[in-house]
Amino acid sequence: MGPVSSPTSTPHPSHERTRSHPGWFSGVMGTAALATAAFRLPSDAGAVDVTGNVLGWALLGLSIVGLLVIVAANLLAPTPRQLLWKDLGSREKGPAYAAIPGAVLTVVLATEAGLPNLASLSVVAWILLFVTLIVAGADLLLTMVFFASAIANRGKLEQGALSGVWFMPQTVLLLSATTLARLSVEPSTAIAEVAAPLAVLFLGAGFLLFLLVGALVLGRLITEPMFQTSGIPSAWIMMSPAAASALAFIAIPLVTPTLLDAQSQTVTSVTSLMAGAMIGFSLWWLMVVTMLTIRLRQEAREFTPSSWGFVFPLAAVAVASGGLAQTWESFLMDILAIVMAALGTVVWCVVAYSTLRWLAARRG
Template sequence: MPCPDTPAPHTVANPRNLPLSTLSHPREEIRQFTPNWFAATMGTGILALTLGQLPVQIPGLHLLAEGLWLFNIGLFVLFSMVYMARWVLFFNEARRVFGHSTVSMFFGTIPMGLATIINGFLFFGLPRWGGAVVPIAETLWWLDVAMALACGLAIPFMMFTRQEHNIDQMTAVWLLPVVAAEVAAASGGLLAPHLADASAQFSVLITSYVLWAFSVPVAFSILSILLLRMALHKLPHENMAASSWLALGPIGTGALGMLLMGADAPAIFAANGLPKLGEIADGIGLVAGITLWGFGLWWMLMAVLITVRYLRTGIPFNLGWWGFTFPLGVYALATLKLAARLHLTFFSLAGCALVCCLTILWLIVMSRTVRGAYKGELFVSPCIAGLGAGGK
């Protein structure tokens, strides 16, 4: 059954503003844990990857990026354990998430957070531990694919059958379960050339193209609805201010995916008897990457204008602020990839500027998250906000 209506649906706040140690029960933080927290692993992971790929030589920067990636693995493991504990200890309440029109969307953050860890194994793990990390990355990638496909199908199906939605309440949060598949596609493009077997490379690459097509057209359909919604009903409530940046996510990831898959397509297709098709895929990937980058530029500038407007009245902090980070990060990675392919100074400078902005945003959001978690302000599940503190 759908969850009861609650104000600011993905704002998670402890009305008593008390430290976790003073909550009514030591297990309360587990009971109130939601998938929203995995957005922090998305933002942290994408920052690690962007810092590691800056085209400038700064002493200690790569080591800092690698440390941030390891920290992100710890976050993901911790959040996974807490969320699984919630399902074991509070099953009847945990399952109510599927009826919630906003919180359920954040299931997509779980495979997307995992994707940043997989990419880190290839970018940081290979130089550190050698080829032994490739089977780990491959196994995790297929798990990521399964979760992304499940989110991309199950959550929209529940939107159609179980949840209550209105066009005037629609936000870019609708994109989260859909975009997970194209994030997996970009990771597959990065993984494929590292596999030893030519047939395995081909399977991963073709699967990645399917994942891209599974996600991007649906995401762009949602973007079209979002444009209409904002034209007719104006901006969402200030609690959803960060959602204006989520639209940049599928565009930046779509561009990055086409660039990554196309870059190694000639060698992989040639090894499987399709050399001409590989050259075509490379060209299409580059042109699509440039085109989508331009589309993303419009959305990014619009998101900046929208955010400035929100700032006039103030934006209350919630876990949705992590929506500022990952979309900007994937757009920055696409920019840096274009710089490497085209050798244009403009893209290099733009990529560095975007990474600097991402770093500042991450520091702000992470510090506010740590503070909010300590005070207990971020541990309330909207689905059970009206229930008693101790019940299951």
């Protein structure tokens, strides 16, 4: 990610309208998810706990400021409505817009991780529920618009039309399930009765869509140069729904007291094994895309707003590994969480540095 494209060079079609590029919202997602990973580092190691809290608050602050700045920039120079709807229905660009509700959800989850008792306040819990339902509804709308458009425009998918960005809507559905499941344990019975069943519904929608899209992408991966045309970051995004599935499976047992009138150890056992399987797939795919990135290192080095897609998958695996470490009381998963959080931090620093260089080059 060393070289930065010259501002006078001919832009790639996917780099047009960089101010409203969904990649910036992916940056917020990655930063907030990394903050969550930092907050949830093992608390029994004093130095690690202190470092995690300091890093967590710094990253959470940056993610909130970044989200506000990006939203303000888009409000000052909005994308024409006709062009926006065209993008939402586009096979190449539509799914990437799920990063917008995803950014809000990851900030909510990071705030809850930094202030775990915040949602115990009834007013705050209702606000978080309302925000979650709004952004989850926006993602559902985007998913329906995109998939309906893709189905209506029947015919062979053009080269580059199918890429890793197709995994973004499922990732946000699964993050919605995680957020709702965590809200279902709050004191208000009314909140629990709304959040608990919706958490299960969002988990089902997100996980099954992930499996369907995953089969479609992997089936085409061998026959065409998919990531050479859509960009290396889109290859990394495939880890996102796998890690988000793990997060949702870890959180979903929280709904059992509301839905089943009991705390079921069986549910926890099954979902933790499913979460472990998803983390295993994420690690396997990490090795694959690392080798792919090395082979296509020239493309990977060129910075675009999409380069922020490198960060969130690593941070999500770190958060999921930390959650599983608590469930299993596994020292190995603790180590994995620390390693993935450290790796995510290094990648975040590289992408942030490349972003500053890119912005400086554009202003120069």
